[in-house]
Amino acid sequence: MRIVTVVGARPQFVKASVVSRALRARHTEVLVHTGQHYDTNMSDVFFRDLDLPASDRHLGIGSGSHGEQTGRMLAAIETALLEEKPDIVLVYGDTNSTLAGALAAAKLGVPVAHVEAGCRSYERTMPEEINRVLTDHASALLFCPTATAVGNLAREGITRGVHFVGDVMLDVCRERSAQAEEHSVVRDRLGLVDRSYLVATIHRAGNTDDPARLLMLIDALGRTAEPVVFPLHPRTRVALAGVRIPANVRVIEPLGYLDMLALVRHVRVILTDSGGLQKEAFFLGTPCLTLRRCTEWPETVEAGWNACVDGDARAIADAVRGRRLPERGPDGLFGDGRAGEQIAERLVAER
Secondary structure, three states: OEEEEEEOOHHHHHHHHHHHHHHHOOOEEEEEEOOOOOOHHHHHHHHHHOOOOOOOEEOOOOOOOHHHHHHHHHHHHHHHHHHHOOOEEEEEOOOHHHHHHHHHHHHOOOOEEEEOOOOOOOOOOOHHHHHHHHHHHHOOEEEEOOHHHHHHHHHOOOOOOEEEOOOHHHHHHHHHHHHHHHHOOHHHHHOOOOOOOEEEEOOOHHHHOOHHHHHHHHHHHHHOOOOEEEEOOHHHHHHOOOOOOOOOEEEEOOOOHHHHHHHHHHOOEEEEOOHHHHHHHHHHOOOEEEOOOOOOOHHHHHOOOEEEOOOOHHHHHHHHHHOOOOOOOOOOOOOOOOHHHHHHHHHHHOO
């Protein structure tokens, strides 16, 4: 088969690393990078850390409003598909690159395969939720990371072409954990003591585009009184221009996959609005607090490893102080770590 894979953001590079390897053992893959994430710390380092093949086409779209960015991607991906003539288009997750790839393929009559299908936060104010829903309804093959995701699709009337394969991020986490421990020096460089520091990431529009909310979250980090490592997303850096950062908060550049994995394994609590980090914390047995009122990964909450906190700064700081390891460890809710192989096999079986 000839497969065009569309990626554009950090979580997609992580997921594609295992799936692309499995695909290329059986098929011809053309990797299209939209350029949604484009600088070294947001893109290049992930290709290097994860041995991801260089993109065959780099569209260079860059940043912009949701409508502008998605529209430019849609036009550029359509041109690429007309030239590449794929049998199927593979998209990942819930970014603007995901939706643009799915729409471009569907309008050309090319089947769409969606990796990480069926996830729902049921929060329609999140652009990512709109991207998930529309992509699922445009897809012919839907590869679900959890049984919950399969059920979400069924409630929307989507049952054909749905497969529970597990989460490809679990594949990557298991595959790269030892390498992260061996090669990452970020904890030593920052002088961190295991289980005695926090990690925070903030990048979702709902947190960064509301100045009052963003300042409240920074205040919450300051109230924890523990060392907080804060890898700063470019969007967040712009939003925080001129803002005084609390003394216990250590602002650093965005980290590559291996360095972040090593940090998350040994942190006491992670505070994040990232979907991917919620899962990685779960996989590594690290307590998580999600800085949103809901999550597309309810399994992590039900298992006791994650909690959504949406109160004021004091409530968030109290939640950090009270967060402890759950009594039971992470289980097999996200599959067996062979999602990439199962996806490659299913593409052949469903052709």
